[in-house]
Amino acid sequence: MVIQYDTIRPIRFDNKKLYLIDQRVLPTKKTEIEYTSSAQVAAAIKDMVVRGAPAIGITAAYAVVLAAIQRYAEDSKNWKRLIQQDIQFLAESRPTAVNLFWALNKMQTHINNLQGDPFSPLKTVADDIHQQDIEANYTMGKIGAELIVQQSAAVLTHCNAGALATGGYGTALGVIRSAYADKKIIKVYADETRPWLQGARLTAWEMLQDNIPVTLIAESAAASLMQQGKISWVIVGADRIAANGDVANKIGTYGLAILARYHRVKFMVAAPTTTIDMNITQGQDIPIEQRSSDEVLHCSEHRVAAEGAQAWNPAFDVTPANLVDAIVTEKGFIENPNTIKIASLMSGGSNKI
């Protein structure tokens, strides 16, 4: 039996305002920031107040609602034209997670067909995106847990693909939550995930809230962990999956996939189909965000590197499909992904293709 339960929700829309848990300061402080304009929200996405591909998509959808409220109040005749710059500004906030563009496209399509005050109908669309993401996570949790045939396994996850990265429950952490509830997983190792420490700050915090035992490691210890036979699976999320099954995800994912294959550890990617970009043929075409070198030169707000040193700080890497054992989505899972299997999955294929 797989137990499904509620988790923290990083995104909340209430009384024409958007509230985001500030993930920059977790777990030290748990604070919500209130947003009333889409420009503020675009800045929040860029600055990683909210992060994680599905969460960025949901946030952008609500930001479009805020923009529609403002533009319709400004000029109820021309608001559909005026809102284009808001949508464009949101689209420029971060380049890699495709859920952002998926959500903006979905909102745009509804805007095109609207008459009258856009608030209520657009909020309904954003709420649906939000709710469907949470439901997709529960479904993925169940499907992913079924793939773990080991009993009492330990697994490694990278970055934070949890409730905080989604509408709630999480993708990779959704699978881990479901498998833990089902006693298939009894221990979770989490990469601390430099430079932003999503693992140490967010994943550890989420797991502890649910009383799931979590042991942090420096990324550099992952190979030793596998060498010593301590884990059965690596389970991660995704920021964009190409049509051939190549996976863009947090920097370090590609290295973990190589190490997993070398040690015959299984490698699972859990992501909703909104993360699959059928317009991108292969992973090398996915735009990879380069972030400020300051993130590497500092740890939290404290300078750690020698003055004068430079840093290279790509936020994501691309894992080729041939290193992925399974992609789990709300529509089912595929093993050893390729173009044909992804296409079949997207058109509503069965659990196993």
Added chain:
Amino acid sequence: MVIQYDTIRPIRFDNKKLYLIDQRVLPTKKTEIEYTSSAQVAAAIKDMVVRGAPAIGITAAYAVVLAAIQRYAEDSKNWKRLIQQDIQFLAESRPTAVNLFWALNKMQTHINNLQGDPFSPLKTVADDIHQQDIEANYTMGKIGAELIVQQSAAVLTHCNAGALATGGYGTALGVIRSAYADKKIIKVYADETRPWLQGARLTAWEMLQDNIPVTLIAESAAASLMQQGKISWVIVGADRIAANGDVANKIGTYGLAILARYHRVKFMVAAPTTTIDMNITQGQDIPIEQRSSDEVLHCSEHRVAAEGAQAWNPAFDVTPANLVDAIVTEKGFIENPNTIKIASLMSGGSNKI
């Protein structure tokens, strides 16, 4: 032409006192700490005021000199018996770097044969250990640079195997210094090396002092760096090399070796023969130090991880010989190391065996 030049020296003995640069606070502060007792020095090794296998060996040799001064003053008849507990205490400071035990054994052998005041003869032995280490590094630098057949290569190093880890000049960084002077290397990438940040704090600082361009990366970016063809070699030091060529070195080295092999990047280990332990048949028999989880749960002195999280923090890992392309020592280099080649090298084989 390979230029050899002087570098920072982390260890200094003057007027019956030992001075160590405090590597815990570099590069923010450059301070020396003065030591007059071997117990203090053992604590300094344990707490990583000084670190790096060759530097630990040299430091321990000077600590024995301090112990001899004290014990001979206390009881000139029984000092050789009394000093045994000092040597034992030093031996228990850190378990993995074999240079520590090599240096203590060498000092013990000289103690056994001493008559009268031990200070001057023992100081001479310690000075010799120190000086020979520096000379070994210059020799390794030259040999290692010759192995780099690429022109204008970029390389990746891990942790700090530099002047600060040795008597001076460095092992891996000695090779890099020599190859940079010879224009074979034009760019150095350095892993920041969590949790202790030897790369960000020490390696970057050393390279910048010598005007060698250095770009830091999070460990998680190493695979991407190789995938994009940005580096030709990974060059690291070692804490202990088994008789079959297996290499214990800073946690993360093993993973880099796998990634290097996967991407057809060459993998070089530079270490003096004092790091080779002919009494250890294979790497899995090398004792691996587990350090406090606090190192992972914090970054410098600042807590980063969620309260309640645990951490797994092995300080070293073991890279099997079959992933090593070359071991460079002051006695020459060997490619694709194995038991026969290591034995031949130790008995004074030629540069290429």
